Amino acid sequence: MTADRVNPEPPERAAVAALADDFLTSLRDWITIPSISTDPAHHGDVARSAHWLADALRADGWPEVAVWDHGPALPAVYACWPAEDPAAPTVLVYGHHDVQPVDPPEAWEHPPFAGVVVGEELFGRGSSDDKGQVAMQLLGVRAHLAATGAPAPAVTLKFFVEGEEESGSPHLADLLDRHTADLACDLVVFTDTPLYARDAPTVNTGQRGVLGAEVTFTGGTSDVHSGRVGGGVPNPATALARLVAALHDDDGRVRLPGFYADVVEPTAAERADHAALPFDEADWLAANAGGAQAVAGEKGWSTLERVWVRPTAEVNGISGGYTGPGLKTVVPREASVKLSFRLVPDQEPAAIAESLREFVAAHTPHGVTAAVVLRGEGTPPYAIDVDHPAAVAVRDAVEGAFEQPVRYSRTGGSGPAAVLHATLGVPVVYLGATLPDDRIHAPNERVVLPLLLRGAEAAARLWRSLPERLS
Numbered sequence: 001m002t003a004d005r006v007n008p009e010p011p012e013r014a015a016v017a018a019l020a021d022d023f024l025t026s027l028r029d030w031i032t033i034p035s036i037s038t039d040p041a042h043h044g045d046v047a048r049s050a051h052w053l054a055d056a057l058r059a060d061g062w063p064e065v066a067v068w069d070h071g072p073a074l075p076a077v078y079a080c081w082p083a084e085d086p087a088a089p090t091v092l093v094y095g096h097h098d099v100q101p102v103d104p105p106e107a108w109e110h111p112p113f114a115g116v117v118v119g120e121e122l123f124g125r126g127s128s129d130d131k132g133q134v135a136m137q138l139l140g141v142r143a144h145l146a147a148t149g150a151p152a153p154a155v156t157l158k159f160f161v162e163g164e165e166e167s168g169s170p171h172l173a174d175l176l177d178r179h180t181a182d183l184a185c186d187l188v189v190f191t192d193t194p195l196y197a198r199d200a201p202t203v204n205t206g207q208r209g210v211l212g213a214e215v216t217f218t219g220g221t222s223d224v225h226s227g228r229v230g231g232g233v234p235n236p237a238t239a240l241a242r243l244v245a246a247l248h249d250d251d252g253r254v255r256l257p258g259f260y261a262d263v264v265e266p267t268a269a270e271r272a273d274h275a276a277l278p279f280d281e282a283d284w285l286a287a288n289a290g291g292a293q294a295v296a297g298e299k300g301w302s303t304l305e306r307v308w309v310r311p312t313a314e315v316n317g318i319s320g321g322y323t324g325p326g327l328k329t330v331v332p333r334e335a336s337v338k339l340s341f342r343l344v345p346d347q348e349p350a351a352i353a354e355s356l357r358e359f360v361a362a363h364t365p366h367g368v369t370a371a372v373v374l375r376g377e378g379t380p381p382y383a384i385d386v387d388h389p390a391a392v393a394v395r396d397a398v399e400g401a402f403e404q405p406v407r408y409s410r411t412g413g414s415g416p417a418a419v420l421h422a423t424l425g426v427p428v429v430y431l432g433a434t435l436p437d438d439r440i441h442a443p444n445e446r447v448v449l450p451l452l453l454r455g456a457e458a459a460a461r462l463w464r465s466l467p468e469r470l471s
């Protein structure tokens with residue numbers, strides 16, 4: 001608990017409050033730009049969104065602002081505000097300004113690009129993911145300067161806001177390579193993850209990695225008659241089903257050779273933090289799990305642990321043979337399965353891919369040919385040590401701003417944090433103030449405005465505290 005907790009109005013909170021109306025007006029304006037990166041018809045809007053942000057940064061007084069427009073990459077925004085003290089640490093804030101499509105538009109209660117406010121909620125595509133949180137970071141810097149009265153931040157701040165995150169950040173590595181010197185820093189603050197819950201604010205400490213692959217088993221050159229030939233040749237669909245069935249043992253553990261060899265288990269303190277979070281299985285199933293009827297997974301781990309800190313193998317889809325109406329009595333010529341593996345530190349996608357190839361080879365029967373096609377190189381996992389001074393500083397800043405005990409959490413999904421970590425060679429911490437039920441990527445996306453204001457206050461506190469914390 002910091003001393004600020006007993007201060008009725010820390011200067012950062014007053015500064016955020018004074019700027020709140022301006023912040024909301026500005027964010028609503030940004031939301032009106034449909035910066036949908038996956039749709040070429042909206043690429044002009046992605047560019048408009050980048051320039052909107054660049055203008056906003058200039059208006060806030062950022063001395064160095066640039067739109068990085070290296071086609072075919074969609075425009076990213078970069079800004080830098082050097083600290084007065086040249087020895088102060090440099091922090092890079094990462095976020096994205098592109099958004100998901102809105103389909104189906106008729107499912108929206110309010111127009112997705114109007115920035116409608118109802119009570120304390122702001123509705124619109126990007127309100128939570130991620131324009132709301134990027135705007136929160138801009139507000140955090142303004143509040144930091146207002147609270148300290150200084151003409152420059154206590155740390156050298158850099159913003160890097162990409163325009164292709166919702167399309168899988170296809171040119172992120174290229175952008176990082178082109179601008180290695182611009183982006184050099186001591187720490188990345190990643191701003192694209194939620195709190196665990198409104199009444200249980202958390203600081204995220206990591207994301208799982210992911211590797212996607214498709215395995216195809218092929219028998220002959222055509223489907224054949226299941227009566228005249230069936231029983232006399234291997235059936236690729238049956239062989240594939242055996243392969244899929246062999247992926248897990250009875251305890252839900254993945255049976256790829258060496259799959260767990262590099263897995264780093266969470267510390268006892270981290271497990272205790274995760275276990276202390278409120279978790280109602282029925283609520284979670286209904287709200288987060290698409291109405292699944294029961295929890296399931298690796299034996300010996302809680303549901304949150306299964307999703308956050310344990311690696312998985314999932315079947316995303318299976319196809320093969322005749323699946324049309326009625327019956328067609330064939331032995332199919334081929335069958336295939338799409339798989340995804342969620343990875344945790346220190347698993348490496350390349351090693352898991354190699355292990356998958358071995359596993360497939362060992363489960364390919366005589367007379368069947370196997371092909372393994374990877375979906376790209378995969379995304380590595382990332383987690384920061386919960387005792388790292390930067391992680392502790394974020395936790396203290398969030399605790400001060402939210403005036404509640406704050407625990408650590410993780411995210412089951414994957415994102416570019418690992419790429420930033422690997423390319424820039426610095427630790428990554430997470431600062432987010434949105435909620436898991438903000439309906440990101442879905443109709444009626446919203447953000448809870450008081451939480452964004454708390455998040456901005458947390459950021460402002462963080463910038464003030466970091467020079468000492470990182471020294």
Ligand SMILES: [Zn+2]
Pocket residue numbers: 096129130165192
């Ligand atoms: Zn996002």
